[in-house]
Amino acid sequence: MNDMRILDRDVSANTTKITARGVQVYYGENHALKDVDVDILAGTVTAFIGPSGCGKSTFLRCLNRMNDTVASARVLGEIKLDGEDIYDKRVDPVVLRARIGMVFQKPNPFPKSIYENVAYGPRIHGLTRSRSELDEVVETALKKAALWNEVKDRLQSPGTGLSGGQQQRLCIARAIATSPEVLLMDEPCSALDPIATAQVEELIDELRAHFSVVIVTHSMQQAARVSQRTAFFHLGHLVEYGETGQIFTNPRDPRTESYITGRIG
Amino acid sequence: MSVGLLSLIVLGLAVLGYLLGRQRALSAVKGDPRALHSLPSYYGASVALFTAVPALLVMVVWLFLQPTILETRTAALIPQENIAASGGNISLVMADVRRIAEGLDAVAARAGLDEAGIQAMRADLSDMRSRLAEVGVALGANVDPAVFEAAKTYRSLGNSLHSAMALVVLLAAALGFAFALWRISPQLRARNLVEQFIQVLLIASSLIAVATTFGIIASLVVESWHFFRLYPAGDFFFSTTWNPQFRGGSSLGLWPLVWGTLYVSFIALLVAAPIGLMAAIYLSEYAGPKMRATAKPLLEILAGIPSIVYGLFALVTVGPLLRDYFAQPLGLGDSSSSVMTAGVVMGIMLIPYVSSLSDDIINAVPQAMRDGSFGLGATQSETVKRVVLPAALPGIVGAVLLAASRAIGETMIVVMGAGAAAKLSLNPFEAMTTVTVKIVSQLTGDTEFASPETLVAFALGLTLFCFTLALNVLALVIVRKYREQYE
Numbered sequence: 001m002n003d004m005r006i007l008d009r010d011v012s013a014n015t016t017k018i019t020a021r022g023v024q025v026y027y028g029e030n031h032a033l034k035d036v037d038v039d040i041l042a043g044t045v046t047a048f049i050g051p052s053g054c055g056k057s058t059f060l061r062c063l064n065r066m067n068d069t070v071a072s073a074r075v076l077g078e079i080k081l082d083g084e085d086i087y088d089k090r091v092d093p094v095v096l097r098a099r100i101g102m103v104f105q106k107p108n109p110f111p112k113s114i115y116e117n118v119a120y121g122p123r124i125h126g127l128t129r130s131r132s133e134l135d136e137v138v139e140t141a142l143k144k145a146a147l148w149n150e151v152k153d154r155l156q157s158p159g160t161g162l163s164g165g166q167q168q169r170l171c172i173a174r175a176i177a178t179s180p181e182v183l184l185m186d187e188p189c190s191a192l193d194p195i196a197t198a199q200v201e202e203l204i205d206e207l208r209a210h211f212s213v214v215i216v217t218h219s220m221q222q223a224a225r226v227s228q229r230t231a232f233f234h235l236g237h238l239v240e241y242g243e244t245g246q247i248f249t250n251p252r253d254p255r256t257e258s259y260i261t262g263r264i265g
Numbered sequence: 266m267s268v269g270l271l272s273l274i275v276l277g278l279a280v281l282g283y284l285l286g287r288q289r290a291l292s293a294v295k296g297d298p299r300a301l302h303s304l305p306s307y308y309g310a311s312v313a314l315f316t317a318v319p320a321l322l323v324m325v326v327w328l329f330l331q332p333t334i335l336e337t338r339t340a341a342l343i344p345q346e347n348i349a350a351s352g353g354n355i356s357l358v359m360a361d362v363r364r365i366a367e368g369l370d371a372v373a374a375r376a377g378l379d380e381a382g383i384q385a386m387r388a389d390l391s392d393m394r395s396r397l398a399e400v401g402v403a404l405g406a407n408v409d410p411a412v413f414e415a416a417k418t419y420r421s422l423g424n425s426l427h428s429a430m431a432l433v434v435l436l437a438a439a440l441g442f443a444f445a446l447w448r449i450s451p452q453l454r455a456r457n458l459v460e461q462f463i464q465v466l467l468i469a470s471s472l473i474a475v476a477t478t479f480g481i482i483a484s485l486v487v488e489s490w491h492f493f494r495l496y497p498a499g500d501f502f503f504s505t506t507w508n509p510q511f512r513g514g515s516s517l518g519l520w521p522l523v524w525g526t527l528y529v530s531f532i533a534l535l536v537a538a539p540i541g542l543m544a545a546i547y548l549s550e551y552a553g554p555k556m557r558a559t560a561k562p563l564l565e566i567l568a569g570i571p572s573i574v575y576g577l578f579a580l581v582t583v584g585p586l587l588r589d590y591f592a593q594p595l596g597l598g599d600s601s602s603s604v605m606t607a608g609v610v611m612g613i614m615l616i617p618y619v620s621s622l623s624d625d626i627i628n629a630v631p632q633a634m635r636d637g638s639f640g641l642g643a644t645q646s647e648t649v650k651r652v653v654l655p656a657a658l659p660g661i662v663g664a665v666l667l668a669a670s671r672a673i674g675e676t677m678i679v680v681m682g683a684g685a686a687a688k689l690s691l692n693p694f695e696a697m698t699t700v701t702v703k704i705v706s707q708l709t710g711d712t713e714f715a716s717p718e719t720l721v722a723f724a725l726g727l728t729l730f731c732f733t734l735a736l737n738v739l740a741l742v743i744v745r746k747y748r749e750q751y752e
Contacts, residue, residue: 064640069635069636094643095642097639102640102641103640104633106633108631110651110652110655111634112655120638120641121641121642121643124647125642174637174641175641178641
């Protein structure tokens with residue numbers, strides 16, 4: 001964890017992108033998330049850390065209303081994207097998810113060609129008017145995801161034929177292609193080897209220039225390496241939220257200190 | 266000793282062997298099962314297997330062979346003139362022999378005769394025909410002395426063979442019992458022995474299925490070959506008229522029947538595939554758990570209705586309905602039996618096949634695929650159309666082809682819905698018929714099994730078999746080619 005000091009901790013902008021106040025989540029009888037308040041800043045990588053089952057993935061899935069697809073889930077409280085309540089009746093979750101993209105824990109490319117995988121979002125949202133425009137979007141997304149050089153000669157071969165790390169970068173490209181404002185990543189490196197992880201982490205840092213990124217991770221080193229702000233969750237509570245450097249070097253809450261020094265979790 | 270009693274004795278011996286074997290294994294190590302190679306029950310099981318399996322196998326083989334031996338031995342006793350008298354057909358004489366032999370037992374029981382008494386009976390001295398008639402064995406003519414003697418031999422030989430079988434089976438059981446019990450020692454790998462036996466059992470079971478398939482194909486091929494010796498293959502494959510005449514001079518062209526089969530199946534699939542698929546999509550993607558728990562069993566009830574009931578539905582309801590509201594107003598015919606009727610009803614029958622299989626296949630598409638699509642802001646129907654269905658496609662094609670195989674083989678609905686007239690026509694409101702229906706109609710009735718009119722059934726059966734086989738192979742190829750697209 002020595003490298004955290006050498007990392008640039010600049011937060012490029014201080015405008016708030018997402019505001020969450022008093023968020024509660026129930027899965028049936030189970031109270032999974034208790035009274036969470038978080039401000040996610042624009043142009044920042046925010047990491048959620050905490051032991052398994054602490055509610056960090058649950059909270060992430062609240063941000064783009066993916067919990068709507070879970071029948072037993074109930075979300076209370078207020079989450080605002082650019083000052084607009086995303087749980088308002090007038091908000092279409094489908095449109096919301098186009099603005100807040102998501103990358104999942106396990107790479108899940110569609111059983112289609114690499115090109116079709118990336119073109120999926122632009123196609124369903126009608127973002128392009130011509131084939132050449134679509135080609136351009138696909139190329140840009142693949143370049144941003146640092147995958148273009150590896151796949152430019154085989155865009156028509158199936159996305160499932162790529163290696164695990166490439167698949168995950170393909171999923172990131174797929175999410176980028178819809179040009180979202182926020183990118184949510186649910187443990188994007190847990191199924192990857194160290195080299196692929198390094199590539200994805202580098203990518204995350206570059207993506208910060210275009211969107212706010214929220215990343216859930218089990219690896220504290222990863223949180224320290226890629227994020228500017230860190231939130232620590234424990235047993236459904238948000239224990240501490242602040243600058244990554246401060247959380248890792250000078251935590252205010254004793255629970256955070258126990259976790260990052262490896263005594264709990 | 267009857268076969269049932271004999272098997273009971275063998276099984277009793279096996280149970281005894283189990284207990285003794287277990288006991289012997291335990292006593293060999295002074296009651297400490299840890300010193301044994303296998304659990305004590307495996308030693309017991311090995312003795313039980315050695316007792317029962319060879320003995321029962323011997324019994325089964327013996328029961329298979331005994332009738333053949335009995336027939337050939339007895340048939341040799343019958344003089345040529347008796348065979349000639351019954352039209353040169355030995356099997357008719359042998360049928361008499363068997364019936365007389367059975368009757369003799371009853372006669373003996375009634376008159377209180379012992380074995381010697383039966384041997385002393387003579388057909389030329391007493392009126393055997395009426396005595397046999399008294400015990401319920403009716404014979405067409407007076408009993409010929411030679412046939413009667415053959416029957417006596419048949420009976421006594423049968424009895425002695427039967428006793429010999431009991432002896433051999435018991436001997437085999439006892440030998441197996443003794444051998445297995447003798448070789449029990451703590452080092453014996455009884456567990457592996459039982460494992461091997463289970464493996465053999467499993468192999469044998471799968472062989473039965475394979476062997477049956479080959480047997481059926483072989484019988485179809487042989488009978489079809491007989492047919493093609495009597496009827497030119499060119500006419501069968503290339504003629505377009507189907508007009509069997511039991512007086513001879515029939516034209517047995519395949520195509521009207523194949524056309525009917527394909528036409529009816531096509532309409533059935535046109536009904537079943539979209540409806541079944543859409544029902545499956547609703548059930549797996551949209552329906553809540555409660556709806557699913559009620560609707561799925563209800564839909565599967567459709568699969569449990571016998572096809573004859575669907576046939577009635579076609580005959581009484583759908584046929585007249587289609588005639589009155591579609592065929593007559595459109596001027597396409599006035600028959601209530603039509604390809605359309607049979608096809609629509611058959612399609613309804615096939616809906617649960619398509620929906621149930623497709624539902625399972627759609628459910629097998631990983632949730633990660635759907636999450637990925639939802640996460641990009643796709644709606645439910647976009648997700649289904651662009652991600653779930655393409656991923657499930659090979660399985661869905663398999664389900665539809667399976668339904669097609671069933672449609673091709675269906676008989677009752679066609680008889681009652683489409684009629685029995687073999688015709689080559691494009692009009693779906695005309696009566697037509699299929700291969701299966703004609704197989705049934707060629708084989709029902711009192712016709713001998715030597716004319717092309719009856720033997721054609723086997724050639725038709727073989728054709729049908731080739732069609733369904735080709736469909737299954739096609740399904741397999743499609744599934745192989747596109748399998749494991751996701752993962």
